[in-house]
Amino acid sequence: QVQLVESGGGLVQPGGSLRLSCAASTSTFSIYRMAWYRQAPGKQRELVATLSSGGNTNYTDSVKGRFTISKDNAKNTLYLQMNTLKPEDTAVYYCNAVHRITRRNYWGQGTQVTVSP
Numbered sequence: 001q002v003q004l005v006e007s008g009g010g011l012v013q014p015g016g017s018l019r020l021s022c023a024a025s026t027s028t029f030s031i032y033r034m035a036w037y038r039q040a041p042g043k044q045r046e047l048v049a050t051l052s053s054g055g056n057t058n059y060t061d062s063v064k065g066r067f068t069i070s071k072d073n074a075k076n077t078l079y080l081q082m083n084t085l086k087p088e089d090t091a092v093y094y095c096n097a098v099h100r101i102t103r104r105n106y107w108g109q110g111t112q113v114t115v116s117p
Contacts, residue, residue, distance in 0.1 A: 002026050002106040004095045009111030016085050016115070022078040022095030022108055028071055029053075032100040036069060036080045038091035038113075045094070049080060053100065062088070085115045 003025035012018055024031065033052050039045040049069040050058045057069055068081040078095060095108035 004108035006108040006111040017083045020080040024076045032098045035096045037094045040091040
């Protein structure tokens, strides 16, 4: 069982920055892949960024060059640094983890990000 707790969301003006955090209840070494997803009102949940256990990262095109996914293994924490935020980034952001052995998916409760003047 892996528990994920997100934090760091909030209201920010266009062009601003936020850093989301996702604290995992287990060592990140037991996790195969971690990722951030988001879901805007009336839209399907979409993959924003992934980070493999080997350190490989991938981003959806709309956030490339603006968002950075990273992790601190000592703190069992995943981050999403979001810069140059746009109103279309407004969504609930979810942390996701895939267990290394079971390949089971785990989700956090989500954190709201609102980009508005």
